[in-house]
Amino acid sequence: MSIALYRIDDRLIHGQVVVGWGQRLNAGFIVLVDDAVRASPWEQELYRMGVPPNIEVITASTVEAVARLPEWDADPRVGIVVAGDVGTIAALTENCHQVTRINVGGVHQRPGRTERLRFVFLSDAEAEQLTRLAARGIQITAQDVPTARAVPLAEFI
Amino acid sequence: MSSPLRGVIVSHAAVAQAMMTAVANITGVTDALVPVSNDGCDREALFAALTGAVGPGPAVLFTDLPGGSCLTGAATFAHGRSDLAVVTGVNLAMLLDFVFHRDLSPADAAQRAAAAGAKAIRIPAP
Numbered sequence: 001m002s003i004a005l006y007r008i009d010d011r012l013i014h015g016q017v018v019v020g021w022g023q024r025l026n027a028g029f030i031v032l033v034d035d036a037v038r039a040s041p042w043e044q045e046l047y048r049m050g051v052p053p054n055i056e057v058i059t060a061s062t063v064e065a066v067a068r069l070p071e072w073d074a075d076p077r078v079g080i081v082v083a084g085d086v087g088t089i090a091a092l093t094e095n096c097h098q099v100t101r102i103n104v105g106g107v108h109q110r111p112g113r114t115e116r117l118r119f120v121f122l123s124d125a126e127a128e129q130l131t132r133l134a135a136r137g138i139q140i141t142a143q144d145v146p147t148a149r150a151v152p153l154a155e156f157i
Numbered sequence: 158m159s160s161p162l163r164g165v166i167v168s169h170a171a172v173a174q175a176m177m178t179a180v181a182n183i184t185g186v187t188d189a190l191v192p193v194s195n196d197g198c199d200r201e202a203l204f205a206a207l208t209g210a211v212g213p214g215p216a217v218l219f220t221d222l223p224g225g226s227c228l229t230g231a232a233t234f235a236h237g238r239s240d241l242a243v244v245t246g247v248n249l250a251m252l253l254d255f256v257f258h259r260d261l262s263p264a265d266a267a268q269r270a271a272a273a274g275a276k277a278i279r280i281p282a283p
Contacts, residue, residue, distance in 0.1 A: 110201065
């Protein structure tokens with residue numbers, strides 16, 4: 001198998017990821033790419049609490065994730081990669097590794113961001129970054145849960 | 158203890174509001190619980206909502222799921238604070254017990270509430 005979902009979600013590992021996508025994809029592991037969580041064993045344990053024991057949780061810094069993506073992509077289990085912001089996911093595409101699709105799952109309101117969809121708020125810089133990724137051939141859609149319509153980037157940018 | 162414990166219910170959607178209303182309807186106690194929904198919240202927004210809900214403290218934070226953004230947000234918010242405690246898997250039974258035992262420390266109240274909630278989960282004989 002390979003990594004089935006690259007997701008931007010500022011709630012990181014939560015119900016939509018574990019129950020919504022995890023069950024639909026029959027995920028065997030979830031990679032949480034977040035420098036702050038990687039540095040905090042206490043937070044890592046907190047994120048593991050809500051994940052069933054049959055799903056492995058791997059926490060990685062951005063640098064570690066870039067290096068280990070090929071390894072995870074070759075894993076026989078189905079994998080989900082979650083990062084909290086556009087910049088982190090963009091960094092994962094900088095390697096020679098081929099990220100072909102990105103799911104924008106939840107980017108919430110903050111100063112400087114404007115609403116693009118009910119669950120997607122982006123600054124102009126973040127919107128431009130997504131546009132640049134799309135220009136490289138990466139398919140970008142917004143979709144919070146598997147049963148929702150995948151909204152193409154052009155419709156919410 | 159300077160003031161009685163406050164209970165803050167942290168949930169998805171309107172679960173917290175509904176539970177607070179149910180407790181008030183059953184007990185008549187209306188000043189013990191505060192609802193917080195995670196709707197539209199990232200962690201910073203949830204922290205802001207929790208700050209307002211907790212007030213000067215002390216408080217017990219009741220979250221709906223053992224995992225998910227309500228628990229991770231509440232637990233991170235309360236981390237290292239002795240005036241706060243977190244219980245996850247909130248149910249009505251634990252809240253009903255909590256509102257009548259608000260003279261405990263946050264840690265003791267959390268333990269008591271968790272026990273009351275667990276005890277209420279049963280399968281009646283068919």
